[in-house]
Each structure stands twice: as structure tokens, then as C-alpha cells.
Amino acid sequence: MELFISGCILLLCSGTAAVLLGRSRAASWVATLGVWAGCGLALVPVIQTLAGRCPDPLRIAWSMPGGSLTLGLDGLSAFFCLPILLISPLAALYGCEYLAHEKKSLGSALFFCNVLIASMLLLMAARNGLLFLVVWEIMAVSSFFLVVFDDEHASVRDAGWTYLIATHIGTGGLLVFFALLGRQAGSLDFEAMGTAKLAPAMASILFVLAVVGFGSKAGFIPMHVWLPEAHPAAPSHVSALMSGVMIKTGIYGLLRALTLLGAPHATWGWALVVIGLASGLFGIILALAQNDIKRLLAYCSVENIGVITLGIGAGVLGRAWGQNGFVVLGFGGAILHVLNHAVFKSLSFFGAGAIAHATGTRDMNQLGGLFKSMRWTGLAFLVACAAICGLPPFNGFVSEFLIYLAGFGGVQAGATETVVLAILLTGGLALIGGLAAACFTKAFGVLFLGEPRSDLANGAHEAGAAMRWPMAALAVACLGIGLFAPLAVRLVAPAVQIVAGSDAGSLGKALSVPIPFLSAIAWASFSLLAMAAGLFFIRRRLPRGREEAMTGTWDCGYARPTARMQYTATSFAQPLTHLFRFILGERKLGSVLQGLFPRGARFETHTPDAAREWFFAPAFRAIDRGVAPIRRMQHGRVHGYLLYIAIVLILLLIWKAGGQS
Amino acid sequence: MNAMRWILPLAAWVLAPLMLGIINRVKAKFAGRRGQPLLQLYYDLFKLLRKSSVYSRSTSLVIRVAPSVSLACAILCTTLLPWGDLRAPAAFTGDFILLAYLLGLARFVTVLAALDTGSAFEGMGASREVQFGALAEPAFFLGLLVLVLQSGTLSLSSIMSGLSATTWQSSGVLLVLVAFSWFVLLLTENSRIPVDDPNTHLELTMIHEVMVLDYSGPDFAYILYGASLKLWVFAALIVNLVVPMTSLPVWGQIPLFLLGIGLVAVLVGVVESILARLRLYQVPKILIGSAALSVIALIVKLMD
Numbered sequence: 001m002e003l004f005i006s007g008c009i010l011l012l013c014s015g016t017a018a019v020l021l022g023r024s025r026a027a028s029w030v031a032t033l034g035v036w037a038g039c040g041l042a043l044v045p046v047i048q049t050l051a052g053r054c055p056d057p058l059r060i061a062w063s064m065p066g067g068s069l070t071l072g073l074d075g076l077s078a079f080f081c082l083p084i085l086l087i088s089p090l091a092a093l094y095g096c097e098y099l100a101h102e103k104k105s106l107g108s109a110l111f112f113c114n115v116l117i118a119s120m121l122l123l124m125a126a127r128n129g130l131l132f133l134v135v136w137e138i139m140a141v142s143s144f145f146l147v148v149f150d151d152e153h154a155s156v157r158d159a160g161w162t163y164l165i166a167t168h169i170g171t172g173g174l175l176v177f178f179a180l181l182g183r184q185a186g187s188l189d190f191e192a193m194g195t196a197k198l199a200p201a202m203a204s205i206l207f208v209l210a211v212v213g214f215g216s217k218a219g220f221i222p223m224h225v226w227l228p229e230a231h232p233a234a235p236s237h238v239s240a241l242m243s244g245v246m247i248k249t250g251i252y253g254l255l256r257a258l259t260l261l262g263a264p265h266a267t268w269g270w271a272l273v274v275i276g277l278a279s280g281l282f283g284i285i286l287a288l289a290q291n292d293i294k295r296l297l298a299y300c301s302v303e304n305i306g307v308i309t310l311g312i313g314a315g316v317l318g319r320a321w322g323q324n325g326f327v328v329l330g331f332g333g334a335i336l337h338v339l340n341h342a343v344f345k346s347l348s349f350f351g352a353g354a355i356a357h358a359t360g361t362r363d364m365n366q367l368g369g370l371f372k373s374m375r376w377t378g379l380a381f382l383v384a385c386a387a388i389c390g391l392p393p394f395n396g397f398v399s400e401f402l403i404y405l406a407g408f409g410g411v412q413a414g415a416t417e418t419v420v421l422a423i424l425l426t427g428g429l430a431l432i433g434g435l436a437a438a439c440f441t442k443a444f445g446v447l448f449l450g451e452p453r454s455d456l457a458n459g460a461h462e463a464g465a466a467m468r469w470p471m472a473a474l475a476v477a478c479l480g481i482g483l484f485a486p487l488a489v490r491l492v493a494p495a496v497q498i499v500a501g502s503d504a505g506s507l508g509k510a511l512s513v514p515i516p517f518l519s520a521i522a523w524a525s526f527s528l529l530a531m532a533a534g535l536f537f538i539r540r541r542l543p544r545g546r547e548e549a550m551t552g553t554w555d556c557g558y559a560r561p562t563a564r565m566q567y568t569a570t571s572f573a574q575p576l577t578h579l580f581r582f583i584l585g586e587r588k589l590g591s592v593l594q595g596l597f598p599r600g601a602r603f604e605t606h607t608p609d610a611a612r613e614w615f616f617a618p619a620f621r622a623i624d625r626g627v628a629p630i631r632r633m634q635h636g637r638v639h640g641y642l643l644y645i646a647i648v649l650i651l652l653l654i655w656k657a658g659g660q661s
Numbered sequence: 662m663n664a665m666r667w668i669l670p671l672a673a674w675v676l677a678p679l680m681l682g683i684i685n686r687v688k689a690k691f692a693g694r695r696g697q698p699l700l701q702l703y704y705d706l707f708k709l710l711r712k713s714s715v716y717s718r719s720t721s722l723v724i725r726v727a728p729s730v731s732l733a734c735a736i737l738c739t740t741l742l743p744w745g746d747l748r749a750p751a752a753f754t755g756d757f758i759l760l761a762y763l764l765g766l767a768r769f770v771t772v773l774a775a776l777d778t779g780s781a782f783e784g785m786g787a788s789r790e791v792q793f794g795a796l797a798e799p800a801f802f803l804g805l806l807v808l809v810l811q812s813g814t815l816s817l818s819s820i821m822s823g824l825s826a827t828t829w830q831s832s833g834v835l836l837v838l839v840a841f842s843w844f845v846l847l848l849t850e851n852s853r854i855p856v857d858d859p860n861t862h863l864e865l866t867m868i869h870e871v872m873v874l875d876y877s878g879p880d881f882a883y884i885l886y887g888a889s890l891k892l893w894v895f896a897a898l899i900v901n902l903v904v905p906m907t908s909l910p911v912w913g914q915i916p917l918f919l920l921g922i923g924l925v926a927v928l929v930g931v932v933e934s935i936l937a938r939l940r941l942y943q944v945p946k947i948l949i950g951s952a953a954l955s956v957i958a959l960i961v962k963l964m965d
Contacts, residue, residue: 369779371721378721382773391766392759404802405755411809416963422806423959427952430761430802434795437769441791445776450784451719520753524737528763532726532733535883539729542879546713553717553778554874567776567784575792579945 001055001071004125007042008118010034015114019107028096031110035092035117039085042121046085049078050494057127066188070127075494076259077124079335080252082491083245083342084124086477088117090470094350095237097466098357109149109235115142116241123249129178129188136174136249140167140217143246146238147230159226159233166226170216174253177209181260193260203261207268210257211275218250220309221279222611224302228286231298232362236353239294243301244346248338251308255335255499258316263501266320266417272313273421277428280306282610284435285580288442288573289607292362293352296443297345300388303432304341308334310425311403314410317421319501324510325409326421331496332514333402336488340395340481344387347474351381354463354471355447359456364446364569366456371448373460378448380471385440387478390433393525395481398488401521402514404429435576442572451563483525485518570605577607585610665911666750669897672919673739677893678702678886680926687930702889706882714878719779727774728876728883734767735890742897743818745906745914752818757805760817760894761798764850767887768794775872786871789941793856793868796948797849803955804839804846808902810962811835821901826908832965838958840902842951847895847929849948851888854933856944896925 014034021027045055057072073081092113099106119139126132144167148160182188185196198206216223227247231239258264283302290296311334318326354377355370356362371378387394407425410418452458462468481488493511555561577584590603633644682699689696698704716724741760743749749756772790775783809815811832812823829836849856852869859870873884900921906914939947 369719371723375722382723386766386769389765389769390762391769392762397762401755401758404758405815408755408758408806408809408815411806412813412815414810414813419806419810419959419963423803423956426802426806427799430799431795433762433765434791434798437765438791438795441769441772441776441787445773445784445787449721449723449773449777450779517754520751520756521759524751524759528733528737531736532730535729535732536726539879539883542710543713548713549715550718551715553719553780555780556782561781563779565781566779567781567788572776572784572788575788575941576795579792 001045001058001073001125004042004045004055004073004121005058005071007038007040008121009038010041011038011114011118011121014038015111015118018110018114022107023105027106028099028110031114032089032092032096034114036089038114038118039089042081043085045073046078046081049073049075050082050491052494064130066130066182067128067192068189069131070189070191071122071125071131072127073125074498076255076498077252079492079495080248080338081121081124083248083339084117084120087241087245087342087346087474090350090473091237091241091346092117094240094353094467094470095235097464098235098237098353109146112142112145113238113241116146116246120246120249124252127190129182129190129193133171133174133178136253137171139246139249140164140171143238143242146242147234149235149238150233153233156233159229163226163230166216166223170213170223170250173209173213173216177206177213177257180209181206190256190260196260196262198262200265204265204267206257206261207265207271210254210261211271214250214253214257215275216250218247218254218309219279219283219302219305220275221282221302221306222615224279224283224299225609225612225616227301228290228295228298228609231301231349232292232294236294236349236356239297239353240346240349243298243349244342247301247305248342251305251312251334251338255312258312259499259501264316264319266317269313269315269317269320272309272316273424274313276306276309276311276313277424278306279303279309280428280432281435282306282583284432284439285576285583286607286609288435288439288580289577289584289586291364291569293355293364293443293447294349294362296364296439297348297352300436300439301341301345303436304337304345304388307400307403307429307432308337308341310334310428311337311399311406314403314406314421314425315499318406321418323413323418324500325413325513326406327500328496328510328513329402329406329409331499332489332492332511333399333406335495335499336402336492337396337399339488339491340387340399340478343474343477343481344384344394344396347380347471347478348384348388350467350471350474351377351384354467355460357463357467358460361456364443366454367447367452368450368457368563368566369448369452370457370460374448374462376468377463377471380475381448382444383475383478385444387482389437389440391437392521393482393528394478395488396478398482398485398518398521400429400433401518402489405514405517438573438576442569446567446569446572450566453563453566453568483522485522485525486515489514489518583610585613666747668915669742669744669747669918670736670739670750673742673890673893673897674736676919676922677889678706680892680896680922681889683923683926684930684933687927688934691931691934702885706886709877709882709885710879712878714880717778717875720777720875723770724774724777724875725880727770727777728880728887730770731767732883732887732890734763735887735894738763738894739890739897741817742894743821743901744897744918745901745904745909746822746911747914748818748822752816754815756816756818757820761801764891764894765794765798767891771872771884778875780875782871783874786868789868790872793849793944793948796945796952797846800842800846800948800952800955803952803959804842807835807839807955807958807962810959822907824902824905824907826905829905832962835958835962836902838954838961840899842954843895843899843902844928845947845951847892847899847925848932849944850895851892853929855936855939855947858938893922896922899925 018027018031060069062069123135150156185193219227287299311330314330387396390396390400407422410422587606740750772787775787812820857868904921
């Protein structure tokens with residue numbers, strides 16, 4: 001545990017050093033070095049824990065109410081530390097080059113980045129409600145400052161506000177959650193909370209609070225509104241860190257809360273399945289309609305959180321029904337998907353960042369043909385796209401495979417409720433998977449293939465080494481987890497054992513069930529790669545001396561096709577956005593062509609976020625109107641404020657005196 | 662027994678192009694023509710393999726690699742298919758998920774290769790392909806749910822070997838519903854009428870054919886061969902479902918299975934001859950409808 005703490009301290013110290021170094025070039029390298037060293041130190045106890053040797057928790061008495069300051073690791077938190085420890089160093093390295101040409105001082109950005117990483121690590125280790133909340137808040141605030149890095153743009157400041165408000169709505173839920181649970185348990189220590197006897201109604205209220213609190217961080221529909229605002233606004237390595245890693249703290253919190261609430265109720269599982277299905281479908285449909293690559297990726301995170309929640313829902317239902325198959329496959333798939341999503345989503349944000357860095361735009365309709373100028377970024381992004389779609393031989397397939405199997409296992413069980421769950425799981429996942437394939441063929445195809453659609457795309461250049469290597473490392477990780485799936489499942493086992501709760505003893509055998517068919521999947525992946533390579537080799541040898549000819553794309557006899565005639569991102573997605581128009585509410589702006597020789601025309605489409613447009617905006621306007629009278633108290637006159645203080649103190653005195661008599 | 666298992670993949674690799682020959686012959690008969698030779702696709706493949714290739718200047722690595730990847734996917738799919746009692750060479754829990762995702766990977770690379778050319782035509786085809794693919798996938802999985810519920814096992818080989826004449830007596834309705842739903846998928850995924858028209862090369866209505874406009878030489882041979890294998894995969898699933906082969910001895914199952922594949926090809930030819938192509942906006946409806954059939958089958962099964 002000491003190593004873990006010293007890792008966090010190192011992160012904070014190097015961040016502070018970066019602030020002091022300020023504008024000098026050394027600042028980013030000092031901070032990055034700190035991240036690498038800190039994460040390296042923290043990795044040791046994490047690996048020990050996953051291998052089965054939990055370090056002793058560290059208890060420090062403190063003067064705050066509600067238990068002691070306790071830090072410890074178990075299988076669940078150690079597994080969730082893995083994405084943090086894997087992605088953060090790569091993101092820091094990537095950031096060094098990404099921000100190298102920035103005119104501003106980088107001190108604060110580097111500092112908050114290190115604080116964010118340290119706070120996420122401490123969050124995983126926190127074993128006390130109060131400590132958890134404090135670290136949670138530090139995490140939220142430090143990431144807010146990272147989002148508003150480019151604060152000279154009004155859109156970025158707006159995004160920052162949205163994020164700050166959304167995250168505090170969630171924190172509000174958590175505050176109530178821990179207060180209520182702490183009251184029941186008599187202590188804020190997780191150990192005591194886990195053993196508290198809860199009335200069923202109380203447990204359900206706590207569950208709802210946990211879903212609201214942690215769900216707003218994770219991005220459940222309709223609390224996802226901050227993701228598509230904050231991710232595009234932040235610098236790309238920060239988006240990678242936030243989307244790949246930070247939103248998973250919401251999932252961690254939800255799983256941790258489930259371990260504290262005792263035996264789950266079946267309704268909770270159904271609620272999670274429905275939330276997962278809604279987030280998955282709405283997320284990917286909204287992603288399809290986006291033209292800004294980082295917004296698209298942000299919505300896709302909502303989709304992946306939905307897939308994870310589907311798995312968790314199946315696991316919770318399995319616990320409620322006492323069926324270990326659901327528990328292992330549902331929780332196992334969900335937890336593995338956490339790691340997988342961290343890897344491929346960071347990778348795709350790194351890729352998007354490299355594009356934005358090279359061309360200065362994130363609008364896909366301006367880009368195209370980047371594969372020729374950015375080969376390495378293109379390959380890495382291609383791997384990320386295939387992995388996000390859950391295609392073999394990459395990692396996304398393994399976790400989705402487990403969740404699918406949970407569904408099919410439900411049909412095998414044959415009871416009506418398990419079959420309903422199976423229809424939701426498999427039908428939902430298949431539709432999400434198919435739409436994801438549409439979304440990411442669009443993303444890769446429009447960005448990297450075809451001809452450049454504007455001069456911005458013509459001037460693209462490959463990213464430098466410090467940005468290329470992190471992408472290469474993550475692409476290898478995508479393939480590695482896919483090819484060595486059985487090993488990856490062993491990694492998940494300790495975490496599954498913890499969320500499976502008290503009946504962990506009987507899980508021992510169920511945990512090894514997925515190993516044989518995952519080995520089969522691994523074999524299939526290897527043979528797929530070998531066969532494709534073999535076929536490609538044969539195909540290269542086939543012409544035997546005949547020359548390859550190069551010509552223009554077949555244009556059906558049309559004399560002068562231009563790059564602007566290519567299918568764009570909008571047109572590629574149009575059939576599907578048309579099919580789901582009742583969800584999207586797409587707005588089309590443009591003029592009708594007039595005359596035989598029209599002089600020009602404009603056409604724009606906008607896809608507003610339904611939750612933001614129809615739910616949050618009216619709600620906040622109503623709140624704004626409601627609190628308007630209170631605003632009159634805020635008049636800026638000092639003597640007025642003094643009067644308020646005096647009145648409050650006198651009231652307190654009266655209350656105190658009244659209480660004693 | 663182990664060597665026997667490889668007969669089905671071998672048969673698929675050798676005979677798949679013949680299916681297209683049969684389909685074309687049936688269509689020709691309906692139109693009152695003599696039609697091309699049954700083995701035309703074989704001739705085409707050999708001719709193409711000996712030719713050199715022409716690539717567009719717009720293209721990159723993707724279009725060069727895509728045919729190999731999609732053909733590898735199709736070949737791997739054939740090794741997952743059972744044959745009545747004969748288990749597939751690769752049979753494991755959840756193999757049908759791998760089958761569906763291999764077909765997904767093949768679609769993914771074909772669509773990217775189409776976008777690689779930068780042609781508006783191919784972009785159009787690609788866009789439609791992903792739309793129909795997204796709707797076809799749930800239909801396939803829901804059909805599988807029915808079969809898993811019916812058989813209580815989780816691998817294609819054990820599902821199919823569990824289907825016998827008695828299954829048909831007890832729950833024939835379910836099998837018919839699933840078989841019909843999968844036949845619609847076969848037509849969709851293999852770009853046949855009424856979803857797509859394999860004969861029109863240059864019309865705004867086509868889907869698959871337009872995506873492969875810019876292939877030539879060995880690449881095009883790979884694509885054509887892969888497409889015929891994909892047709893075989895769907896046909897084999899349907900034959901396994903509809904023809905209760907397990908009542909026969911193994912040597913009798915082989916000709917019966919091949920006959921079944923031939924009949925599916927004839928049926929496709931007949932459907933292509935007597936139906937008109939649907940308007941594009943109608944296609945999602947029949948895909949959602951075929952998924953609904955499987956859900957109905959599930960409900961029927963649960964009511965028992």
C-alpha cells in the first residue's frame with residue numbers, strides 16, 4: 001500500500017514542479033516523467049492484488065466524523081486501476097507533443113492532469129465514504145480545469161459549465177447516498193457499510209441514488225449531456241483520459257455500491273438492463289448523426305457504457321435469481337469491457353487528436369484521404385474502429401462475446417424471465433453492434449479514405465513520435481487482448497468474485513467456465529490472421545510479372561468528378577438517420593434551388609441532443625425562473641451582507657439557546 | 662470421424678460457385694433463355710486469377726488487403742458449419758456468435774474498401790450495405806435464440822444435430838418461422854432480389870455490386886469466390902434447419918444435404934424471377950418483419 005501512496009504523492013509533486021517550471025519546455029517532461037514513475041510505483045501493488053495477495057489496508061485516524069481514513073485495494077479496485085495505470089502514462093506522453101506548440105503556459109494543465117490521475121487512483125483505494133467523496137470532488141474539479149484549457153473560446157467555456165453542473169448533480173446524489181447509508185451503518189467506512197442491515201425500501205432508494213450519482217459520471221442516458229460537450233472541448237489527450245478512464249469511475253462506483261447494498265433485488269437488474277439498452281441504442285444512433293469526430297466518439301462512449309451496464313444488469317439479475325452463469329458472464333463481460341473500452345476509446349481519441357493537430361479541424365466533411373499522409377495514425381485508428389465494433393480478432397469482440405453468451409445462456413435456462421432478458425441482451429447488442437459498424441465505417445472511411453475534401457485535409461502531416469508511439473502501444477493492446485482472451489478473463493476473475501458477493505465460494509467453478517470457448521475464440525482469431533496473411537501473400541504472387549496499372553476511379557463515364565462529389569459523412573449516415581428520425585429530430589437548413597442555372601445553395605443539418613433540448617434546457621429555465629426572486633438578495637452592498645451574517649448568527653444563537661432550555 | 666468433419670468445408674470450397682450457376686440457370690429458364698453454363702463462375706474465377714490488376718489512384722492499402730480479409734472470414738465461416746449429425750471442424754460454445762461477427766468483419770472491410778475509391782457510387786452502396794447489415798444482425802441472433810431455446814445447447818453443431826423428424830412434429834411452426842426469417846436474411850446478405858439486384862451494374866438502386874466496381878483481376882476473383890461462400894453459409898444453415906437429416910445414416914446425409922443446398926439455389930432463382938425489387942425504403946421493413954417472426958416464434962415456444 002505504501003508503494004501505491006508514494007506513487008500518488010509522486011504524481012502530485014511532479015505536477016507541482018511543472019507549475020513552478022511554468023513556461024519552460026522542461027515542465028511537460030517533468031510532469032510526464034512523474035506520471036510514468038508514479039504509475040510504475042502504483043502498478044506493483046495492483047499486480048500483487050490481482051495475483052491474489054492483497055496488501056494490508058492503511059488506516060490513519062483523522063478528526064473528521066465517520067470512521068477512519070482507510071486506503072486499501074481489493075480485486076475490484078485493482079482491476080479498475082489497470083486502465084488508469086495503462087492509459088495515463090501514454091496520455092501524458094502524447095500530451096507533451098500535442099501541446100508543444102501551445103503559446104500559453106502549460107503549468108496549470110500539467111498540474112491538473114497529474115492531479116486527475118492521482119485522484120482517480122486514490123478513488124479506487126478509498127475505503128471510506130467521506131474520503132471517497134472528497135477525492136471524487138477533486139477528480140471532478142481537476143478535470144473541469146482541463147476541459148476549459150482553451151478558455152478563450154466561448155464554446156469551450158460553455159462546455160465546461162455543462163460539465164461542472166452535470167458532475168455536481170451527480171455528486172449531490174452521492175452525498176445523499178453516503179449520508180443515508182452511513183446513518184444506517186453508523187460509520188462511513190465501507191467495511192461497516194457492507195455489513196449494515198438495510199430495509200428493502202431503503203436499499204432500493206439507495207440504489208436509485210447510486211444510479212443517479214454514478215450514472216451522471218458514467219454517462220447514462222439522459223445524464224450523458226456533458227460528454228458530447230466536454231470531450232470535444234478538451235485537448236485530445238485529456239479527452240482520451242476522461243472518456244477512456246474517468247467515466248469508468250462511475251461504473252466502479254456503481255459496482256462498489258452494489259457490494260455495499262447487500263443482496264440485490266431483481267428490479268435493480270431490470271432497471272440496469274433498460275438503462276444499458278437505452279444508453280447503448282441512443283448513444284450509437286446519436287453518434288451516427290455527428291459530423292464532428294470527437295463528438296461522435298463521445299456519443300460512442302455513451303453507447304459503450306450502455307453495453308457495460310447491460311452486462312452489469314445481467315449480473316445483478318443473476319445474483320437475484322441465484323444463477324451463477326449470468327453472474328460470471330454478465331459481470332465478467334462488463335468488467336472486461338471496461339478495460340477494452342479504455343484501450344480502444346483512448347486510441348481513437350489519440351487518433352482524432354492527431355487529425356485535429358495535423359489539419360486544424362474536427363469536421364469530418366472537410367477531411368478525407370488522410371490515410372496517404374498519416375499512415376501510422378490511420379492504421380491505429382483502423383484498429384480502434386474494428387475493436388469498437390466488436391469485430392474479431394480485436395479485444396471488443398471478447399467482452400461482447402461474454403455478454404452475448406450470458407443472453408444465450410438465459411434462453412438455455414428456459415424460464416420466461418430469463419428468455420425476456422436474453423431477447424433484450426442479444427437483440428440489443430446485435431443492433432448496437434450493427435449500428436456501431438455503420439458508425440465507424442463512416443468515421444474511418446470519411447476521414448482516411450477517398451480523396452481530400454478540402455485544403456485542410458491536403459495539408460495533413462503524420463504525427464510526431466511522441467504521439468505515434470502511444471497509439472501504436474494501444475493498437476497492440478487491442479490485438480493482444482483479443483488474441484490472448486483466456487488470460488484476460490483470468491485478470492477479471494478477482495473483480496467478478498467481489499461483485500458476486502457472499503456466494504463467492506460457489507463461483508470458483510463457474511469462473512473457469514468461459515476459459516475453453518475463449519481459447520477456441522483465440523484459435524479462431526489466430527487462424528483468421530494467418531489465413532488472411534496467407535491469402536494476401538498468394539494474391540501478391542499471382543500476377544507473376546504482369547504489371548499493376550494505376551488509373552482514376554471508375555466514374556461511370558462522367559468526365560470530371562471532383563473530390564466534393566464523394567459521399568460525405570452526412571450522406572453516408574443518411575439512410576440510418578432517416579430510419580431513426582423520430583429519435584434524432586434532425587434539423588435541415590438550406591435554400592431550395594431556383595431556376596435552370598442556380599447560382600448557389602446552402603444546406604446544413606444539425607442534430608440537437610434530445611435530452612439536452614427537451615429535458616435539461618426547459619428544466620434549467622424553470623429553475624432559473626424559480627430562483628430569480630432569491631437573486632435580489634445578491635445586491636453587492638457590503639453592509640447588506642453583514643446584516644445577513646448578523647441575522648444568521650442571532651438565529652443560530654436562539655436555536656442553540658432554545659435547545660438547551 | 663475427424664477427417665469426415667472436413668468434408669463439409671471441402672464441399673463448400675469446391676461447390677459454392679456452382680450455386681450461382683444454378684441460380685442463373687433457373688433465372689434463364691424463367692426468362693426463356695438458354696443461360697450461361699452452370700460452371701460459368703469457375704471459368705470467371707480462373708480467368709480473373711490469371712489477369713493483372715488495375716487500381717484507382719485514389720486508393721490506399723485498404724482496397725488491396727480487403728479481398729484477402731473478407732475471403733478469410735468466409736472460409737473460416739465454412740469451418741463452423743455442421744452437417745446434420747456431423748459436427749463442424751470447429752465447434753464450441755457460442756460458435757454462432759463468431760460466425761455472425763466474422764460475416765460482420767467481412768462486411769466492415771468490404772465497406773471500407775468501397776469508400777477507399779472515393780467514388781460517390783460506391784459510397785452510396787456502402788451506406789446502404791451498413792444500413793441493412795445493422796438490421797440483419799438482430800434478425801439473425803433472434804432466430805438463433807429460438808433454436809437455442811428449442812435445443813437447450815449453445816453451439817451450432819449440437820443445435821443442428823438435435824433437430825430430427827420428431828422435432829418437426831413437435832415444434833415445426835417454430836422452425837418454419839426461423840427458416841423463413843433466415844431466408845429473408847439470405848436474400849439480403851447476398852444481395853439478391855427483392856433487396857438488391859445482382860444483375861444491374863450501374864443503377865442508383867444497387868448495393869453490393871456497386872461496392873465492388875473498382876476491383877479487378879485476382880482481387881475480384883477473391884471477392885466473387887468469397888460472395889459464393891457466403892451464399893453457401895446461409896444456404897447450409899437453412900438446409901440444416903429445414904431438412905431433418907439426423908434420422909438417416911451419415912452416408913445418406915451427404916447427398917441429402919447437397920440436394921438441399923441445390924434446392925435452396927433453385928428457390929433463390931425462382932424468387933429472383935417472380936419478384937420485383939423492393940423500393941429501398943421498404944427493405945428495413947422486411948428486415949424488421951423477419952426479426953419479428955423470430956420473436957413470435959420465441960413467444961410461441963414459451964407459451965407451450
